[in-house]
Amino acid sequence: DTGVSQDPRHKITKRGQNVTFRCDPISEHNRLYWYRQTLGQGPEFLTYFQNEAQLEKSRLLSDRFSAERPKGSFSTLEIQRTEQGDSAMYLCASSFRQGSEETQYFGPGTRLLVL
Amino acid sequence: SQQGEEDPQALSIQEGENATMNCSYKTSINNLQWYRQNSGRGLVHLILIRSNEREKHSGRLRVTLDTSKKSSSLLITASRAADTASYFCATPALSGNTGKLIFGQGTTLQVKP
Numbered sequence: 001d002t003g004v005s006q007d008p009r010h011k012i013t014k015r016g017q018n019v020t021f022r023c024d025p026i027s028e029h030n031r032l033y034w035y036r037q038t039l040g041q042g043p044e045f046l047t048y049f050q051n052e053a054q055l056e057k058s059r060l061l062s063d064r065f066s067a068e069r070p071k072g073s074f075s076t077l078e079i080q081r082t083e084q085g086d087s088a089m090y091l092c093a094s095s096f097r098q099g100s101e102e103t104q105y106f107g108p109g110t111r112l113l114v115l
Numbered sequence: 116s117q118q119g120e121e122d123p124q125a126l127s128i129q130e131g132e133n134a135t136m137n138c139s140y141k142t143s144i145n146n147l148q149w150y151r152q153n154s155g156r157g158l159v160h161l162i163l164i165r166s167n168e169r170e171k172h173s174g175r176l177r178v179t180l181d182t183s184k185k186s187s188s189l190l191i192t193a194s195r196a197a198d199t200a201s202y203f204c205a206t207p208a209l210s211g212n213t214g215k216l217i218f219g220q221g222t223t224l225q226v227k228p
Contacts, residue, residue, distance in 0.1 A: 033214075045208075
């Protein structure tokens with residue numbers, strides 16, 4: 001399977017704990033995106049990378065959130081001191097931009113529940 | 116923030132019927148995309164329509180775009196139980212070089228066998 005993969009698929013944690021999610025994009029894709037989706041809503045943009053550079057962060061991404069993409073391959077999203085409001089599906093997508101258009105390919109998501 | 120509204124929020128039809136979902140957006144766009152999401156899963160890209168296109172087809176899908184009304188519709192013909200999913204419209208943000216997508220709230224479609 002050469003699609004976008006995410007790990008873990010599910011994570012249950014206690015409030016105050018740190019969690020880290022991993023995303024492995026499609027290998028030739030230079031762009032990688034993180035979105036957050038709460039129940040009944042569409043995904044909301046968190047941050048994106050072009051190769052290893054993090055080029056934009058949403059104001060939704062508080063100081064407790066950090067994302068990395070070392071070597072421009074896989075990416076990690078860490079949430080420190082989790083809060084119940086962090087409970088959501090975290091989606092990763094990758095793309096290869098050609099001209100002004102791009103199609104983003106999404107992974108299956110990591111569902112986080114903070115107790 | 117969400118780009119706009121999708122209508123209806125939920126739709127239930129019988130297998131074989133057509134399903135129509137509408138999406139309205141707020142800002143100027145280069146293109147509009149539709150995605151499908153099966154329950155608790157990631158999103159699958161269905162179709163992209165450019166701002167200078169009015170209609171596009173892909174298999175049983177037909178998408179229209181009316182930039183004067185800032186609206187789009189997705190028609191699924193001859194629906195199947197496997198079409199049961201949530202459907203989202205999304206537009207790329209125009210500011211900067213980012214390709215980030217701004218999604219609507221989605222329409223949940225149930226196709227009864």
